[in-house]
Amino acid sequence: MSQAHAASAPTATGIPNGKLGMWLFLASEVMFFTGLIGAYVVLRMSHPAWPGHEGHLSVPIGTINTLILICSSTSIVLALAAAERAAIGAVRGWLALTAVLGSVFLVVKGFEYAAKFSHHILPSTNVFWSCYFALTGFHALHVLGGIVFNLVVLGYTFNPAVWADRRKRLELAGLYWHFVDIVWIFLFPMLYLFN
């Protein structure tokens, strides 16, 4: 059986195995970030002197980065819509834009980290910064993974035979990218707005 046939073969659940596997993986990822965010909430509620000005983050920078991730979620879903109408040029454009926006998010995050380090603010500074670097660090690693996934799928589009065989992976890359966006939707207010 060819790979293309295997990918489109009916399954017992009626859902392609790859998609089902991605959703199960995302469910486990929800629990991973729930553990981290739950620890943050418990620490914050039980800490009598939660950092005020010492735990200050730039709201404008956080807002811009959030907008960037929202735009990237839209661009990858537009890539999927383009794939459904077989507009391969548009698929490439939207996927490339998604990877660029994800990279911009990481660069901005890198500047934020560098500014903190230059002020000798480290994960060991206090409990807030421990939580901040752990939460945003793991999220940034997920963004990096998503960018690599998007670029791999973008690479598929340049070979018609490979694209015909693996185009379903664009949907999986999109699911993963939207999950990364959802995590940030919660991290942004918790870290930037509730201080």
Add this chain to the structure above:
Amino acid sequence: MSAQASSRLYLAIWGWLAGLMLLGVVLSEMNILPLPTATIVLIVLVLSVIKAALVALYYMHLKMDRRLLVLIALFPLVLIALAVGVVFSSALVKL
């Protein structure tokens, strides 16, 4: 739904996501509502839940997908509710 209509829907969702995010920033940073901080925090968190639901339903297509995927997506939320219940009940109950 036609490709053009779905693209329009995706752009409309983008507008809602950006608008709700900016509303959360305005509410928490500009003190325009005479409400206690805890209430503002609750409102902003509800806005975040709405944004996450919009992404899951429309961008991740849960609205049109099979029920099994919806159940898989909701199952962690049940576990989260249990974990939150345990944390808060242990904080309230002195053994």
